[in-house]
Amino acid sequence: MDAKKGEHPRQSRRERRIERRRREILTAAAQVFAQKGYAHTTTKHLAEAADMAEGTLYNYFEGKREILLAILNEMYVPIDALLENARPLSTRDDFVRIVENGLEIFVSQLDFTRALLTEIWVDDVILNDLIIGRLQYIGQAIRGFIARRIEAGNFRPIDPEAATLMILGGFIALILPVLRGKHPTPTAEERHRLAQTAVDLLFDGLRVRENQ
Amino acid sequence: MDAKKGEHPRQSRRERRIERRRREILTAAAQVFAQKGYAHTTTKHLAEAADMAEGTLYNYFEGKREILLAILNEMYVPIDALLENARPLSTRDDFVRIVENGLEIFVSQLDFTRALLTEIWVDDVILNDLIIGRLQYIGQAIRGFIARRIEAGNFRPIDPEAATLMILGGFIALILPVLRGKHPTPTAEERHRLAQTAVDLLFDGLRVRENQ
Amino acid sequence: MDAKKGEHPRQSRRERRIERRRREILTAAAQVFAQKGYAHTTTKHLAEAADMAEGTLYNYFEGKREILLAILNEMYVPIDALLENARPLSTRDDFVRIVENGLEIFVSQLDFTRALLTEIWVDDVILNDLIIGRLQYIGQAIRGFIARRIEAGNFRPIDPEAATLMILGGFIALILPVLRGKHPTPTAEERHRLAQTAVDLLFDGLRVRENQ
Amino acid sequence: MDAKKGEHPRQSRRERRIERRRREILTAAAQVFAQKGYAHTTTKHLAEAADMAEGTLYNYFEGKREILLAILNEMYVPIDALLENARPLSTRDDFVRIVENGLEIFVSQLDFTRALLTEIWVDDVILNDLIIGRLQYIGQAIRGFIARRIEAGNFRPIDPEAATLMILGGFIALILPVLRGKHPTPTAEERHRLAQTAVDLLFDGLRVRENQ
DNA sequence: CATGAATGAGTCTTCATTCAT
DNA sequence: GATGAATGAAGACTCATTCAT
Structure with missing residues (x-):
C-alpha cells in the first residue's frame, strides 16, 4: 500500500490502466447509446458492449448517467481546440477551414455525438453545458465575424443574429444525415468540397450576380 | 328523454365528447413529453397533466406509445396543407411565404413538436414516418425549385443537394431556440421579418454585390 | 310505488322480467366462463355476451363472483331432482337409468358445467358446496347401494369406498371429453348406449365369465 | 482462488447453484399454484413462497407462465418413464403394477399436479401438450391392451373406447380426493391395495360370478 | 478488482366496480 | 333501469444499483 521502488511508476501504471478501462467503457457505451438512445439502454447492454460484468462498470463510473456525462466531456477537447484555432476567423478561407474542421470532428466522434442526441433535449445539465456553453460560444464567434465584416463593408447589413442561426443550422444539417446513418460518413475530400459549397452558398x- | 329531433345530434354529442377528451389528453401529453422527453414521462405524469386517473387514459388510447403517435398525426394536417400550398414554389415571394407559414405551423404546435424531439432518434416508426416521409418530401420540393432555377439561369450552379440540406438546416435552426424555450415565441411580424431575412440571405x- | 290495481300482477310482471334478465345473463356468462375460464373473463366480456352495458350487470348481480355462484345454483335443481329420483336405486336398471339421466343433465347444462370447471379447484365455496355437498351425497347413495348388494350376496365383497370413487370417476370420464369439446355432444341414443356399457362394465x- | 483441478468443477458449481435455485422456485411455486390456482397467484406470492425478491424470479424464469410450464415439464420425466415401463402391458399383474406406479407418481408430485389443475382447462398449450399428448398416449396403450385381450377371448367384447375412458376416469377419481387435500396421501401399502382393488373391479x- | 445474483422501487397496463347522466 | 366513462388498486415485469464472494 505504501511506496515501493518509487511511487510514480506503480501509481502511474495503475492510473493508466484505469484510464484505459474508462475509455473502453466510454467507447462501447457511446455506440450503444447512439443506437438505442440513452433511456432505452440498460446497464446490461453497456456491460455486454464493454465485455465486462455490470458491477464492474461501477468501479469506473458512479452510474449510468455519469457515463453519459463523461461522453459529453470527451467531446470538449476537440471542440475547444477547434474554437482556439478559429479565433481569428477573418478571411473566407478561415471560414472554409473551420467548417471543414468541424465536419472532421463530428465525423471522428460520430458515436459520441450520436450518443448525446437523445438526452440533449431533456437533460438540463447536458443542454446547458453543451448548447449554452459551447454552441453559444461558437455563435458569438460567428456573430462577431459577421458584424465586423458588415462594419467593414464586406457584408451586406443582414441581421447577424438570424444569419448566425442559419449558418449553424446549415452546418448541422450537413452532418445530420450522417449522424442518423442515412448517409455514409464523408471522406476528407468530400468534407472539403462540402465546406466550400457551404461557404460559397453563404x-x-x-442568385446569379447580374454583372460579374 | 326528450324528443329525438333526428338521431344525429345524440351520436354526435358522444362522439364530440370523446374527441374533445382525446384532444385534452394530447395537449396535456405533448407538454409533458416536451418537458421530460418520452422515455422519462410516466403514465402517472400523463394522467396528472390531463387531470384524470391513469386508467382513464386507456379509454382513449391503447397505450403510452399510441399517445405519442397520435401527437405525430396531429402535426400532419397543417404540414400537408403547407406542402399542398407550396406546390408551385416558383417566385421569391413563394419562398418567403412558405418559410413564414412553416414558422407559423411550428409555433402553433410548439408542444407537439417538442414532444417528438426525443423519440425521433430512437423510434424507427416515427423516424421513417415523419422525417423520411415528410422531410424528404419537403426536400424534394426545394431541390426541384433550385434545379429549375439553375436551369433557367436565375441561380448559380450550386449542388442542389447540399443547398437543400442547408436551407432545411437553416430553417430548423431558426425555430430550435424557440422549441427549446430559449427564445420567446415569435409574433406574426417577427415571423415575417425572419422569413424575409432568411430568404434574403439564401x-x-x-457578401456585398460589387456593382449593384 | 304503492299498490295499484292489485299488487300481484304488477310486481309479478316486474319480477318475471327481472328473472328473465338474470337468466339471460347467466346463459351468456356460462358460455364465456366455459371458454375462457373464470379468471380470464372480464366483466366487459360478460357485458358483451349478454348484449348490455357493464353497469347493467350490477343491477342484477352483486358482482362477477356472484354470477358464477348463481351458475352453480342453476345446476342444483336438476341434480337434486336426479338424486330424488335415484333414491331407491335397487336394480341394475335403476343404475342404468340414473347414469343415463346424469349424462342427460350434464349435456343439457354443458356451458354451466364448463363454466365451473376452472374455479372448482380454487374457490372453497364452490368446492365445498358442489363437491362436498352434492358429490358426496351422490357418493353415499352409491356406497349404500353397493353395501346393500354385497350384504345381499349379489355383489362381491369389494371395498365400497374405492368402488364408489371409480364409478364416479368413470362417469366423469365419460363426459369429460364432451365438456372439453373434444367429442360432440352425445344424442339420446348414444347416452343410453353409453349408460348400458358403463353399467355392464361395472x-x-x-373378463369373460368362464362358464356362462 | 485455489488450484483449478480441471475447469469443470468451477463451471459446474455455478450451474448446480442455478439448477438448485430453479428447483427451489418450482417447488415453492407449485405449492402456491396448487393452493390458489394459477390466475389467482401473484408474482409477489411466488416471491414470498420462494423467500426472495420478485425480481429474482426473473433471473431464473422468463415470467410467471414459464414457471408453470417448467412445472409441467417436471412431470414429464416420471410419466414418460412409466409409459416406457408399461409398454408390454399384457398380464393382469402388469395392470396392477402400472396403476400402482401411476399412483406413486402422482403422490410424489402432488403439488406439481395440483398446480396444473386450474390452467389445464384454459391454456391451450398445456391442454394440448399434457392432456392430448400424454393422456391420449396412455389411452392408446389401454385400448390396445383391451382390444388384444378381447381378440384373445379373455375379455368380453365391450366397446374398448368407453372402457378406456372409464378406466382412466376411475384412476383419476382415485387420486382426485388426494389432490384436493380431502384425503391423506396414501402410503405405499394403501397404494398397492388400491391398485389391486381397482384392477379387480375392472x-x-x-357382480358375484354365479358359478365360481 | 471482477463478478453477477439479489434487490425492490418504479413502469405500464388491466379490470372489477361505481356513479353521474 | 340502462349506460359507459371514470376510477384506482393491483398485477406482471424491468432495471439501476449494491454487495457478498
Whole structure:
C-alpha cells in the first residue's frame, strides 16, 4: 500500500490502466447509446458492449448517467481546440477551414455525438453545458465575424443574429444525415468540397450576380 | 328523454365528447413529453397533466406509445396543407411565404413538436414516418425549385443537394431556440421579418454585390 | 310505488322480467366462463355476451363472483331432482337409468358445467358446496347401494369406498371429453348406449365369465 | 482462488447453484399454484413462497407462465418413464403394477399436479401438450391392451373406447380426493391395495360370478 | 478488482366496480 | 333501469444499483 521502488511508476501504471478501462467503457457505451438512445439502454447492454460484468462498470463510473456525462466531456477537447484555432476567423478561407474542421470532428466522434442526441433535449445539465456553453460560444464567434465584416463593408447589413442561426443550422444539417446513418460518413475530400459549397452558398447566395 | 329531433345530434354529442377528451389528453401529453422527453414521462405524469386517473387514459388510447403517435398525426394536417400550398414554389415571394407559414405551423404546435424531439432518434416508426416521409418530401420540393432555377439561369450552379440540406438546416435552426424555450415565441411580424431575412440571405448571400 | 290495481300482477310482471334478465345473463356468462375460464373473463366480456352495458350487470348481480355462484345454483335443481329420483336405486336398471339421466343433465347444462370447471379447484365455496355437498351425497347413495348388494350376496365383497370413487370417476370420464369439446355432444341414443356399457362394465367387469 | 483441478468443477458449481435455485422456485411455486390456482397467484406470492425478491424470479424464469410450464415439464420425466415401463402391458399383474406406479407418481408430485389443475382447462398449450399428448398416449396403450385381450377371448367384447375412458376416469377419481387435500396421501401399502382393488373391479366387476 | 445474483422501487397496463347522466 | 366513462388498486415485469464472494 505504501511506496515501493518509487511511487510514480506503480501509481502511474495503475492510473493508466484505469484510464484505459474508462475509455473502453466510454467507447462501447457511446455506440450503444447512439443506437438505442440513452433511456432505452440498460446497464446490461453497456456491460455486454464493454465485455465486462455490470458491477464492474461501477468501479469506473458512479452510474449510468455519469457515463453519459463523461461522453459529453470527451467531446470538449476537440471542440475547444477547434474554437482556439478559429479565433481569428477573418478571411473566407478561415471560414472554409473551420467548417471543414468541424465536419472532421463530428465525423471522428460520430458515436459520441450520436450518443448525446437523445438526452440533449431533456437533460438540463447536458443542454446547458453543451448548447449554452459551447454552441453559444461558437455563435458569438460567428456573430462577431459577421458584424465586423458588415462594419467593414464586406457584408451586406443582414441581421447577424438570424444569419448566425442559419449558418449553424446549415452546418448541422450537413452532418445530420450522417449522424442518423442515412448517409455514409464523408471522406476528407468530400468534407472539403462540402465546406466550400457551404461557404460559397453563404457568401454569395443562390442568385446569379447580374454583372460579374 | 326528450324528443329525438333526428338521431344525429345524440351520436354526435358522444362522439364530440370523446374527441374533445382525446384532444385534452394530447395537449396535456405533448407538454409533458416536451418537458421530460418520452422515455422519462410516466403514465402517472400523463394522467396528472390531463387531470384524470391513469386508467382513464386507456379509454382513449391503447397505450403510452399510441399517445405519442397520435401527437405525430396531429402535426400532419397543417404540414400537408403547407406542402399542398407550396406546390408551385416558383417566385421569391413563394419562398418567403412558405418559410413564414412553416414558422407559423411550428409555433402553433410548439408542444407537439417538442414532444417528438426525443423519440425521433430512437423510434424507427416515427423516424421513417415523419422525417423520411415528410422531410424528404419537403426536400424534394426545394431541390426541384433550385434545379429549375439553375436551369433557367436565375441561380448559380450550386449542388442542389447540399443547398437543400442547408436551407432545411437553416430553417430548423431558426425555430430550435424557440422549441427549446430559449427564445420567446415569435409574433406574426417577427415571423415575417425572419422569413424575409432568411430568404434574403439564401438568395443573395452575405457578401456585398460589387456593382449593384 | 304503492299498490295499484292489485299488487300481484304488477310486481309479478316486474319480477318475471327481472328473472328473465338474470337468466339471460347467466346463459351468456356460462358460455364465456366455459371458454375462457373464470379468471380470464372480464366483466366487459360478460357485458358483451349478454348484449348490455357493464353497469347493467350490477343491477342484477352483486358482482362477477356472484354470477358464477348463481351458475352453480342453476345446476342444483336438476341434480337434486336426479338424486330424488335415484333414491331407491335397487336394480341394475335403476343404475342404468340414473347414469343415463346424469349424462342427460350434464349435456343439457354443458356451458354451466364448463363454466365451473376452472374455479372448482380454487374457490372453497364452490368446492365445498358442489363437491362436498352434492358429490358426496351422490357418493353415499352409491356406497349404500353397493353395501346393500354385497350384504345381499349379489355383489362381491369389494371395498365400497374405492368402488364408489371409480364409478364416479368413470362417469366423469365419460363426459369429460364432451365438456372439453373434444367429442360432440352425445344424442339420446348414444347416452343410453353409453349408460348400458358403463353399467355392464361395472357389474360384470372386463373378463369373460368362464362358464356362462 | 485455489488450484483449478480441471475447469469443470468451477463451471459446474455455478450451474448446480442455478439448477438448485430453479428447483427451489418450482417447488415453492407449485405449492402456491396448487393452493390458489394459477390466475389467482401473484408474482409477489411466488416471491414470498420462494423467500426472495420478485425480481429474482426473473433471473431464473422468463415470467410467471414459464414457471408453470417448467412445472409441467417436471412431470414429464416420471410419466414418460412409466409409459416406457408399461409398454408390454399384457398380464393382469402388469395392470396392477402400472396403476400402482401411476399412483406413486402422482403422490410424489402432488403439488406439481395440483398446480396444473386450474390452467389445464384454459391454456391451450398445456391442454394440448399434457392432456392430448400424454393422456391420449396412455389411452392408446389401454385400448390396445383391451382390444388384444378381447381378440384373445379373455375379455368380453365391450366397446374398448368407453372402457378406456372409464378406466382412466376411475384412476383419476382415485387420486382426485388426494389432490384436493380431502384425503391423506396414501402410503405405499394403501397404494398397492388400491391398485389391486381397482384392477379387480375392472376385471371382474361388481357382480358375484354365479358359478365360481 | 471482477463478478453477477439479489434487490425492490418504479413502469405500464388491466379490470372489477361505481356513479353521474 | 340502462349506460359507459371514470376510477384506482393491483398485477406482471424491468432495471439501476449494491454487495457478498
